[in-house]
Amino acid sequence: MKIYDSIQNLTGEFPRIAIALGMFDGVHIGHQSILNRTVELANKIEGTPAVFTFQNHPLSLVSIERENNRGMPKLIGDRKLRAEILESLGIKLLIEIPFTEEFSRNTPLEFIDLLCKNFEPRFVVTGPNYTFGHRGEGDGDLLKKLGRGFGFIAEICPAIVRDGKKISSTRIRRLISDGNLKRANEFLGRSFSYRGKVIHGFERGRTIGFPTANLEIDPARVMLPTGAYAVEVEFENQNFIGIANVGNNPTFEEQISSRIEVFIDNFSGDLYGREIEIRFIETLRSEQKFSSVEDLISQLKMDLEHAREILPNKK
Numbered sequence: 001m002k003i004y005d006s007i008q009n010l011t012g013e014f015p016r017i018a019i020a021l022g023m024f025d026g027v028h029i030g031h032q033s034i035l036n037r038t039v040e041l042a043n044k045i046e047g048t049p050a051v052f053t054f055q056n057h058p059l060s061l062v063s064i065e066r067e068n069n070r071g072m073p074k075l076i077g078d079r080k081l082r083a084e085i086l087e088s089l090g091i092k093l094l095i096e097i098p099f100t101e102e103f104s105r106n107t108p109l110e111f112i113d114l115l116c117k118n119f120e121p122r123f124v125v126t127g128p129n130y131t132f133g134h135r136g137e138g139d140g141d142l143l144k145k146l147g148r149g150f151g152f153i154a155e156i157c158p159a160i161v162r163d164g165k166k167i168s169s170t171r172i173r174r175l176i177s178d179g180n181l182k183r184a185n186e187f188l189g190r191s192f193s194y195r196g197k198v199i200h201g202f203e204r205g206r207t208i209g210f211p212t213a214n215l216e217i218d219p220a221r222v223m224l225p226t227g228a229y230a231v232e233v234e235f236e237n238q239n240f241i242g243i244a245n246v247g248n249n250p251t252f253e254e255q256i257s258s259r260i261e262v263f264i265d266n267f268s269g270d271l272y273g274r275e276i277e278i279r280f281i282e283t284l285r286s287e288q289k290f291s292s293v294e295d296l297i298s299q300l301k302m303d304l305e306h307a308r309e310i311l312p313n314k315k
Contacts, residue, residue: 001087003094005055011120014093016047018123019115022130023169024053026076027085029189030160030167034127037157039090041123050093051086052115055079058099074222076169076176076188078195085190095119108133108142116150125155129168162187179225181283191232191279194221194260198271201261208293210300212261213271215278217246224280226258226287230307232279233264241265241311243303244278247287265304282310 004010011017018041024031035051042049060072079096086094097103106114111133115121124147132138138146140156147154159166167187175184176192185191194215201214213233217223226247233242244262262278284303290296 001083001092001094003083003096005095006097007095007114007118009118010093010095011118014048014050014119016042016045017050017093017119017121018042018045018047018125019050019052019119019121020091020125021052021132022126023057024051024082024086025057025073025169026172026188027082027089028076028167028169028172028187030127032089032189033160034125034157035086035089035091037155038123038125041125041155042092045122047122048092049090050095050119050121051091052095052119053082054099055096056099058104061099061101061104072220073170074173074177075220076172076222077193078221081193081195105134108138109146111138112143112146112150116152121152123153123155125157127157128159128166130156173222176222176224179227179283181224181229181280185280191281192224193277193279194223195275195277196260197273197275199259200272201259208297208300210263210297212245212263213276215260215262215276217259224283228284228287228303229280230282230284230303230310231262232281232311233262233267234277234279235264235267235271235274240267241304241307242278243284243300243307244280245287263300263304265308281307 018038020034020038022031022034039049057072057075083094124143126140126143128140130140143154161167165171172184172187175187181192196215198213199216201212224246229244229246231242231244233240242262242264244260246260248258260278284306290299
């Protein structure tokens with residue numbers, strides 16, 4: 001998959017484009033239906049399935065102008081994860097540009113004109129809630145109308161519904177922050193994950209036989225409640241069983257800021273400064289303050305056995 005971080009004329013390199021529009025935070029099963037349709041339409045015309053999106057969420061700039069100001073939503077995934085999932089779904093071209101004040105002032109007509117001048121799409125595919133142009137004034141009906149004038153066919157994919165409600169990034173964020181991991185993973189179509197570089201901690205885990213890799217939690221990212229979780233840990237394309245604690249480890253007097261501490265089963269090596277990905281599979285328990293280190297060790301052993309039962313095929 002080719003990735004561009006600016007708008008440029010790509011019609012010569014990528015003729016017959018079918019392009020999906022959206023933020024695609026989390027790339028959940030609703031997004032996947034849009035992307036699958038984009039790939040299907042591109043294949044019909046022997047063209048290129050593409051995605052046009054932004055590096056930063058548009059609400060990071062415009063939320064203060066909205067009447068129902070909800071602030072900037074915390075993101076489900078990072079750009080790297082989004083790109084990986086898009087590529088796995090068959091997207092061949094990704095344009096992800098910064099959403100700036102200048103870009104936000106484009107009217108719906110100016111935005112579509114810009115899109116067509118640079119990509120000449122045959123198909124433009126979105127979801128039912130997609131808006132575009134200044135203050136989100138453009139909607140699906142306008143997109144279809146403009147398509148007739150600019151020479152593309154607009155498709156508005158229906159929402160994916162579960163329990164009578166639409167699947168959305170907002171709904172999944174709420175599930176994650178509320179700790180409903182099972183439902184969040186179902187709606188994502190995969191395990192909720194967090195990726196980052198391992199930082200130094202107090203190294204207390206080494207003294208009790210459970211050395212942990214520590215990740216800071218980006219305040220811009222949505223995160224599960226404090227507690228212990230059965231996880232998969234990916235490092236250099238290898239997957240391991242792990243148990244992760246989200247919180248500040250209240251058993252010890254010396255408190256830390258909220259972070260992820262993960263013990264990786266059957267792993268030895270120096271991870272400091274290295275990137276790992278943690279996939280949250282199942283909730284084990286809420287975070288606890290133990291009366292003694294021995295009680296903590298006993299619980300960690302039970303957590304690890306539970307994780308091994310949940311993930312029997314991992315080594």
